[in-house]
Amino acid sequence: MDPRHQRIYAAIAAIPAGRVASYGQIALRAGLPGRARLVGxxxxETPDGLELPWHRVLHADGTVALARGSSGFDEQCRCLRxxxxxxxxxxxxxxxxxxxCEVDLDRALWGFD
Incomplete structure (x- = not known):
């Protein structure tokens, strides 16, 4: 697995329930500033069996990235709600x-404030 993807997956896994993050925020937390498209x-390419809270990742303006009316869009909205x-x-x-609260993600990922 691409080590950059591993860092991205760790950053996504650290998003607490009831919170969301943008693709850019995840890239930054993974040490890949400016690589929002790589997050997408x-x-x-998430491996089968890897459970991630993918539904917590949104565009920077808070919009759901999947096409409105698609099953993925509906599932993401349902999971968030x-x-x-x-x-x-x-x-x-x-x-x-x-x-x-960037401190929370730092604590979750690296164990410090």
Missing amino acids: KALA AEGVAVRNGRVSMRAFGLD
Whole structure:
């Protein structure tokens, strides 16, 4: 497995339930600033059996990345709502539900503040 993908998967796994992060935030947390598209590629290539909270990863403006009306779009919205995240018109308020607490991700990934 690509070591960059491993770092991306670790960053995604560290997103707490009820919170969301953008592709760019995940790239930054994985030590890959500016590589938001690589995050999308890694998600598309997630190995079978690897359980990730993929539904917590959104565009920077809080919109669901999958096509509106697709089964993936509906599943992502359903999973987010099940965690208490408000989804309106395919968008989540990054201010209300986003990872504005970078310290939490640092602690989850690396064990320090």
